[in-house]
Amino acid sequence: MTGSDRTETTPTTELLVCVKCRKGQALPADDRRPGQHLFDGLSERGLPGGVTLRAVECLQNCDAGCTVALRGGNRWTYVYGGLDETADLDTLLDGTARYHATADGLIPWRERPEHFKRNCVARIPPAVLSSIPPKVSE
Numbered sequence: 547m548t549g550s551d552r553t554e555t556t557p558t559t560e561l562l563v564c565v566k567c568r569k570g571q572a573l574p575a576d577d578r579r580p581g582q583h584l585f586d587g588l589s590e591r592g593l594p595g596g597v598t599l600r601a602v603e604c605l606q607n608c609d610a611g612c613t614v615a616l617r618g619g620n621r622w623t624y625v626y627g628g629l630d631e632t633a634d635l636d637t638l639l640d641g642t643a644r645y646h647a648t649a650d651g652l653i654p655w656r657e658r659p660e661h662f663k664r665n666c667v668a669r670i671p672p673a674v675l676s677s678i679p680p681k682v683s684e
């Protein structure tokens with residue numbers, strides 16, 4: 547996936563990384579949790595253009611490894627868990643680029659990284675769901 551797949555109108559993407567994730571481990575001597583390692587690793591590698599990296603505290607998926615969320619524009623938001631702070635950096639960057647290249651956040655199933663297929667914790671509809679008319683009580 548390259549930056550040439552995106553258009554000038556592609557909304558920005560945020561990659562939210564829980565820096566408090568411990569993956570069920572005792573705190574290491576340097577007090578840097580696996581979630582912080584993941585965040586630092588991503589910071590060092592650099593994100594695809596148009597993607598902002600943000601540290602957050604707890605996405606309520608504490609027992610399932612490092613956890614992140616992808617959101618931006620009027621896209622679906624995806625929460626992924628079970629990430630390893632070192633082994634999954636390439637997968638996460640690839641999936642982030644693929645997400646960013648979409649208009650609605652829906653990466654075609656066959657194009658999703660395997661980790662994304664098996665470790666999606668939640669997906670949250672966009673703020674404006676134009677395809678589903680709202681029901682408003684009177």
Ligand code: FES
Pocket residue numbers: 564565566567568581603604605606607608613
């Ligand atoms: S501490 Fe990371 S999801 Fe709760």
